[in-house]
Amino acid sequence: MYEIGSEFNYIEKEExxxxxxxxxxxxxxxxxxxxxxAIGYVCEDIENIALARAEAVNSHKEEKSANCRGALRYVALLPALCCDSMYRPFEVHGAEVMFYGINEDLSVDTDSLKKTIDDICSQGEDKPVIMVLTAVYYGITDISSLNSFIKSIDDGIYVIEDVTQGVLAPSTFDTDNADYIIGSIRKWMGVPDGAVAIRNNKVINNHIKGQNLLDTDDDHISDGIATDRFSIEPLKGENSFAAERSKALRMKTQYLQNGDKELKTRFRELLGHAEDTLTDGEDMYEISDESRRYLESVPVEKIVSTRNNNYDTLYELLEKSAHNNVYFKLFPKKKTGMPAFMLPVMIDTDRLNKDIADNTKNDNKKDNHISGNAGQESSCDKDHVIDRDGFERLLAGKGIYAPVLWPVSDEAAKVCPVSKDIADHILCFWIDQRYDRFDMVQTKECFEETIDELLRRQ
Known part of the structure; x- marks a missing residue:
């Protein structure tokens, strides 16, 4: 339970x-x-570099292409476990989207990935521009080894590293192999908007020099595309997304202070509408002035240490739970040095439903025996069947929100059934800087309590 009162504790000054x-x-x-x-921004930069390459190649041919840009093809490979906000920007920028498989421990199925890349590379002169997006899942994925593996297959591939789930740890970014690094910052703190896109010039310029695209001054490739910066500028000025989110986040603060349910309805509507204004990377805006000012003074070390402590606490509590490896299982623990994003578990609804059904049958047998109807069995009431979404709603009713981050597309599910299974059974617990050890204990207790109630072990 929470301790209220007594002596003050010592609180370190937040730097x-x-x-x-x-x-x-x-x-x-x-x-x-x-x-x-950020993804759309990177796509456009790759398009400009690829176009410059095509024009340089065509300049040495007798028959020049009148429309290099229209003739170029792009293929984007993404992990099957991803949401539409990750692959839609590639589609908006004209790329064909394909998926590669992942394993049950959230590592990448490298055999599947290599086969897909080999098939694309075998197209000879019709070979498209290949982009591969790699993602750090909950601090588990060995991203550096993965990016290096991709480059070993074809060093002409553009590797885009999505560091959203590790964005507060730049030292972990793979600057040796990734051409671009992108990540959402607003997933880590209460800012209206914010994401980062990094053009890794060291890797990008190896491509450029290898294709002899440099001008004589060695600072630009054809069409004046610089070697040390993005080839385009983002849109500037206020936009409704940042404005509506700013208003909504302030409403949420008021709601947490006074509990006004009307405020909750209003800020949720605003947040939903703000998301609807986004254009999947077609109109790329720079961060708002309000969010930039906020990011210029952030207690980063405090945020990371609190998250890591909460993660370790909850992981240890769940590891010791009697329900662990029975009704849920933990993923491998995050790698050392990675900041904690969320703590994912896999809920085994099949096992849960089986035991619920067995308990219901046993209860019915007892009731029938008492009432003189021995020998008559009734089937499990359909109301007792629970899926992940239903379990999530039960937790939400207790004030514990465990969202599903990535609903998997039908195409991704065909390529990788494992990703579909993960998407259908994963629960992600919040462990961020808003909470402490007591909240982690409450999360674990509510989780176990929900399972027990379903099993009628109250």
């Missing part, structure tokens, strides 16, 4: 840092409105 400066030295760093804008 604030300029979050925007943390990414310096990685290449050309831009701060945009959201993650999908």
């Amino acid at each position: 604030a840092r300029d979050l925007t400066a943390m990414y310096e030295g990685s290449g050309d760093v831009r701060f945009l409105r959201c993650g999908r804008d």
Whole structure:
């Protein structure tokens, strides 16, 4: 239980840092409105480089293409476990989207990935521009080894590393292999908008030099595309997304202070409408002035340490739970050095429903025996069947929100049934800087209590 009263505890003074400066030295760093804008921004830069390459190649041919841009093809490979906000920006920018498989422990099925890349590369002169997006899942994925593996297959591939789930740890970014690094910042703190896009010039320029695209001054490739910065500028000025989210976040603060349910309805509507204004990376806006100012003074170390402590506490509590490896299972623990994003578990609804049905049958047998109807059995009431979404709603009723981050598309599910299974059974617990050890204990107790209630072990 919470302790209220008694002596004050010692609270360390929070040291604030300029979050925007943390990414310096990685290449050309831009701060945009959201993650999908960052992906769209990267796509457009790749398009411009690929176009410059095509024009340079065609300039040495007798028959020149009148429309290189229209003739180029793009293929984007993404992990099957991803949401539409990750793959839609590629589609908006004209790329064909394909998926590669992942394993049950959230590692990448490298055999599946290599086969897909080999099939694409075998197209000879018709080979498209290939982009591969890699993602850090909950701090588990060995992203550096994965990116290096992709480059070993074809070093002409553009690797885009999505660091959304590790965005506060720039030291973990793979600057040796990733051409671009993107991540959403607003998933980590209460800012109206915010994402980062990094053009890793060290890797990008290896491609450019290898294709002899440099002008004589060695600073630009054809059409004046610079080697040290993005080839386009984001849109500037206020936009409804940031404005509506700013208003909604302030309403939520008021709601948490006074519990006014009307405020909750209003801020949820505003947040939903704000998301609807996004254009899947077609109109790429820079970060709002309000969010940029906020990011210039952030207690980064405090945020990371609190998250890591909460993660370790909840992981240990769940590991010791009697329901662990029975009705749920934990994923491998996050890697050392990675900041904790959320704590995912897999809920085994099949096992849960089986035991619910067995308990119901046993209860019916007892009732029938008492009432003189021995020998008559009734089937399990359909109301007792529970799926992940239903379990999530039960937790929400207790004030514990465990969202599903990535509903998997039908096409991704065909390529990788494992991703569909994960998407159908994963629960992600919040462990961020808003909470402490007592909240982690409450989360674990509510989780177990929900399972027990379903099993009628109250």
